[in-house]
Amino acid sequence: xxxxxxxxxxxxxxxxxxxxxxxxxxxxxxxxxxxxxxxxxxxxxxxxxxxxxxxxxxxxxxxxxxxxxxxxxxxxxxxxxxxxxxxxxxxxxxxxxxxxxxxxxxxxxxxxxxxxxxxxxxxxxxxxxxxxxxxxxxxxxxxxxxxxxxxxxxxxxxxxxxxxxxxxxxxxxxxxxxxxxxxxxxxxxxxxxxxxxxxxxxxxxxxxxxxxxxxxxxxxxxxxxxxxxxxxxxxxxxxxxxxxxxxxxxxxxxxxxxxxxxxxxxxxxxxxxxxxxxxxxxxxxxxxxxxxxxxxxxxxxxxxxxxxxxxxxxxxxxxxxxxxxxxxxxxxxxxxxxxxxxxxxxxxxxxxxxxxxxxxxxxxxxxxxxxxxxxxxxxxxxxxxxxxxxxxx
Numbered sequence: 001x002x003x004x005x006x007x008x009x010x011x012x013x014x015x016x017x018x019x020x021x022x023x024x025x026x027x028x029x030x031x032x033x034x035x036x037x038x039x040x041x042x043x044x045x046x047x048x049x050x051x052x053x054x055x056x057x058x059x060x061x062x063x064x065x066x067x068x069x070x071x072x073x074x075x076x077x078x079x080x081x082x083x084x085x086x087x088x089x090x091x092x093x094x095x096x097x098x099x100x101x102x103x104x105x106x107x108x109x110x111x112x113x114x115x116x117x118x119x120x121x122x123x124x125x126x127x128x129x130x131x132x133x134x135x136x137x138x139x140x141x142x143x144x145x146x147x148x149x150x151x152x153x154x155x156x157x158x159x160x161x162x163x164x165x166x167x168x169x170x171x172x173x174x175x176x177x178x179x180x181x182x183x184x185x186x187x188x189x190x191x192x193x194x195x196x197x198x199x200x201x202x203x204x205x206x207x208x209x210x211x212x213x214x215x216x217x218x219x220x221x222x223x224x225x226x227x228x229x230x231x232x233x234x235x236x237x238x239x240x241x242x243x244x245x246x247x248x249x250x251x252x253x254x255x256x257x258x259x260x261x262x263x264x265x266x267x268x269x270x271x272x273x274x275x276x277x278x279x280x281x282x283x284x285x286x287x288x289x290x291x292x293x294x295x296x297x298x299x300x301x302x303x304x305x306x307x308x309x310x311x312x313x314x315x316x317x318x319x320x321x322x323x324x325x326x327x328x329x330x331x332x333x334x335x336x337x338x339x340x341x342x343x344x345x346x347x348x349x350x351x352x353x354x355x356x357x358x359x360x361x362x363x364x365x366x367x368x369x370x371x372x373x374x375x376x377x378x379x380x381x382x383x384x385x386x387x388x389x390x391x392x393x
Contacts, residue, residue: 018139020117021144022143025148064118081179096168138260141260142260155167158170212336215378218374231249280371286307320336
């Protein structure tokens with residue numbers, strides 16, 4: 001195969017994995033407007049709903065932790081395709097559950113499928129980066145944000161017009177069609193069959209991968225805090241009305257999505273380590289400003305500024321995880337993804353408990369310290385500059 005043909009395959013693979021990110025975000029975003037419907041139709045309390053959502057997170061974390069082993073044995077293309085097909089039906093499975101007894105396992109399965117697909121698509125994005133010899137991880141996450149925006153934005157209207165079950169069926173059909181169109185263009189690792197057959201489940205011994213996982217955790221914990229608690233902070237401590245308070249996460253996520261599409265060009269120009277250092281400082285400054293804010297609008301601006309920095313921190317950490325020498329990409333990605341997503345799925349519960357005693361302002365100030373620690377650790381992400389340290393597969 002000549003160089004031009006390889007480049008064409010790599011470019012198609014780049015857009016195919018971007019489509020997978022889009023689908024994953026679309027399914028996840030479409031789940032958000034189904035949450036209040038689930039509360040009403042199962043006639044459950046908010047506490048029970050919280051437990052069901054926790055089961056979603058638990059399923060995701062468990063699946064993420066062992067998905068790397070599957071990728072090491074079968075390759076990211078195969079694992080991503082299979083989990084993406086299954087994940088297309090996850091929302092419909094939850095929508096069909098008639099009671100809590102069936103909704104609980106449905107939530108575990110739904111979370112597990114989304115989580116496993118997440119690890120596989122991030123791993124495949126690393127493979128595509130190597131083939132292209134340039135960064136695509138940030139924009140891939142930008143497509144995830146775009147999918148979440150579309151799914152969440154249209155979901156409420158769809159449920160009101162068609163009902164929750166018809167909405168879930170339509171989401172399933174769209175997601176399945178997107179997966180099938182993209183799957184045949186995904187790139188795959190060039191791994192000998194014997195190496196795949198020898199793959200056994202084992203945690204990496206290299207401590208560096210766990211340090212990168214800590215960077216991902218410290219980057220994603222503030223993101224989870226803004227998602228779950230920013231609106232309440234503006235309402236309870238800064239006196240904002242509901243409409244104004246809702247702008248905090250909207251500004252944060254909107255800016256973050258835009259910056260992710262710009263992030264690959266910045267990283268290709270200045271390198272992963274420098275980009276991560278600057279992003280971490282911007283994010284820390286924004287989070288500190290939000291914690292010290294004396295008005296709702298000042299907090300909104302600071303949260304948006306924080307989004308500018310956080311946008312590309314996690315994609316760089318994921319690229320570094322997938323390019324560690326001596327560790328299969330899927331295994332490294334599995335460890336770092338699992339640790340990172342604990343910041344969104346688990347840490348916000350602890351944040352709520354602490355904030356109940358000291359308030360949200362001090363909590364956000366403390367979270368700025370985590371982001372500054374990422375600034376100090378940024379040198380560990382040098383493997384994300386794959387063109388300098390990792391041969392193409």
